[in-house]
Amino acid sequence: MHIVLLALALILVAAGSGILARFVPRIPLPILQIAIGALLAWLETPLDISLEPETFMLLFVPPLLFADAWQFPQRELTSLRHPIIALAVGLVLFTVVCAGFLIHWLLPNLPLAVCFALAAILSPTDAVAVSAISGQLGIPPRLMHILEGESLMNDASALVSLKFAVAAAMTGAFSFGQVSLQFALITFVGISVGIALAFLFSTIRRKLIDRRGTESSTEILLVMLTIPFAAYLIAEHFEGSGIMAAVSAGLTINRTELKRYAQTRTRMQMNHFWEILTFLLNAMVFLLLGLQLPDIIGGAIEVSLNNVRSFSLPELAFYVVVISLALMLLRLFWIMGAVYLSRLSSRRRRSAHVPLSSRIMAIGTVAGIRGTITLAAALSLPLTLPGGGAFPGRELVIFLATGVILFTLLLGSVVLPLLLRRMEQPDDSWRDEEARSARHAASLAAIEAIESWYSDAQKRHDTELERSVLTETSARMIGYYRNLITINDKRSSSERHEYDQRFSREMRLAAIRAERREYYRLRSTHQIDDHTLRRLVRELDLVEMALAPGTR
Incomplete structure (x- = not known):
């Protein structure tokens, strides 16, 4: 009962943090959630949750990575694979x-293997935090896709590196050749498990549809929820990378879903469900950090490495700043080196080189913000060594990771808007042209389908009335799609067509809202029941979502 109440309280606080963030948009949501957690800990509320490191890793990391992989655009992942990798x-x-x-x-008494573990913990970046900080200013789409792809992939590579560093700290042994071979093996096993489970999920989905003849959205959603956890556990059982399994499962399901274009209800429910779940998991991670922050600070101050001495808070803050700035410099050096090599490669191949301004490189450097995965990885460090002794410097590592998260979030929230404010945004008209071209092709496909259906229907209906209605209906539908082609055709587009499109949408939205108000009035006067109300309102909701600005 106690666990249930704690979980419900955390969900309530997570929802409250999201609502509060709308009133203080200048404060990044992760910082706000950490502050709320710390405040609740300072007030000595009964929200005291202690999770085993393995449980923490299983509960938060696989679903978050799976959701990111599942939602990542495939075309951008392919076209930008070189900078992302x-x-x-x-x-x-x-x-x-x-x-x-x-x-x-900096900390010579901290074992080298633990130092490498901390460096691996600090390697993953958080593109969600970058997007939240940039806000309405917006990062150029190409750069944002690179940052999102990096965040997805470096989570996996960093956590695999962490696994080896922790193993070295636990055993005291490290062999580069053996580690390289093992790295390749566990990566292969993890990716294989993830792909296999994704195809199994696709098969189950197809069987459910074939058996029921309709969409089985609830069952499919529940099965999908288990995939990141199953992929992680199975891969770990076979000594593979559970992280790589979760990521590869998400990427594979994203690709196989391209063939499931008819599952409208399932697709909508999945999008909404994973949006809620990822928000909740991210919020819980930062709230748990805030709740444990007093203990983390106290533990880091009292920690003694090899019985030499403890640390003062100013010393710890100094280490946080130095490590954070070093991470940014390493990131800047790597970006500059990659740009230089790309320029050399373009000259040798005599191909066009995409110029990269110093402002873009600065944005890419500051955008290396640490977030959820860094925190989850730090809290997943083992408590004890195989011999029963305490894991060396665990509290110190968690404190430094927490400090770097806060420092990069605060720095990014100040510097990123300054860099983006005066930046000239790239021409985004190609997206409108791409959408216009896609709608044109879809309208032609629709006209062809109507003509085919009309031809077949004429053979099944013999009466004059049926044939007359068929002809009128098909002509009206074809006329509707030809009108869409005219409106969306850039060559025939005019100011009059633009006004026609805008006014038609606004009138339709006004009419839909009037219909909805009338349905609720009829329900309040008991002229229709709840079942009828939900069915009618659902129809209007779908049409309104398609017409609302930002969805077209």
């Missing part, structure tokens, strides 16, 4: 090595 794999390894040695230089 360079940042997600190359920069992670570069950061683990360089930052690991730097941390060991």
Whole structure:
């Protein structure tokens, strides 16, 4: 009962933080949630949750990575694969090595393996936090896709690196050759498990539809919810990477869904469900951090490395700032090196080189904000060594990770808007042209389908009345789609057509809202029942979603 009440209280606080964030938009949501958690801890509320590291990793990381992979645009992942891989794999390894040695230089009494573990923990970035901070100013779409792809992929590579660093800290042994082979093996096993489960899910979905003849959205959604956890557990059982399994499962399901275009209700429910779940999990991670913040600070101050000495709070803050700035410098050096190599490659191939301004490189550097995965990884560190002793410097590592998260969030919330405010936004008209072209092709396909259906229907209906109604109906429908083609055709588009499109949408929205008000009035006067009301309102909701600004 106690656990249930705690979970309900956390959900309520998470929802409240989201509502409060709308009234203080200048404060990044993660910082606000950490502050709320710390305040609740300071007030000594009964929200005291202690999770085992393995439980924490299983509960939060797989579903968050799976959701990111499932929602990531496939075309951008393919077209931007080179910069994404360079940042997600190359920069992670570069950061683990360089930052690991730097941390060991700053804290010589902290074992080198633990320093590498902390560097791996600090490697993943959080594109969601970047998007929240940039707000209405907006980061250029190409750069944002690169940051999102990096955030998705570097979570997996960083957590795999963390696994090896923790193993070295636990056993005291490390072999580069053996680690390289093991890295490839566990990555292969993880990806294989994720792909296999994704195809199994696709098969189950198809069988449910074939068996029932209709969409089985509830059952499909429940099965999908289990996939990231199942992928993680199965891959770990076979000594593979559970993180890679969750990511590959999400990417594979995203690709296989391209063939499930008829499942309207399932698609809408999945989008809404995962949006709610990812918000809730992210909020809970930062709230739990805030709740444990007093203990983390106290533990870091009291920690003693090899019985040498403890740390003062100013010393710890100094280490946080130095490590954070070092991470930003490493990121800047890597970006500058990648740009230089790309320019050399373009010259050799005599191909066009996409110029990258110093402002864009600065944005890319400051956008290396740490977030949920960094925190989840830090809290997942084991409590004890195999011999029963305490894991060396665990409280210190968690404090430093927390400090870097807060520092990068605060720095990003100040610097990113300054960099973006005077930046000239790239021409985004190609998206409108792409949508216009797609609507044109879809309208032609619709006309062809109507003509085919009309031809078949004429063979089944013999009476003069039926044939007359068929002809009128098909002519009206074809006329509707030809009108859409005219409105969306850039060559024939005019100011009059633009006004026609806008006024038609606004009139239709006004009419839909009037219909909805009337349905609720009829229900309040008991002229229709709740079942009829829900069915009628659902029809209007779907049409309004298609017409509302921002959805077209």
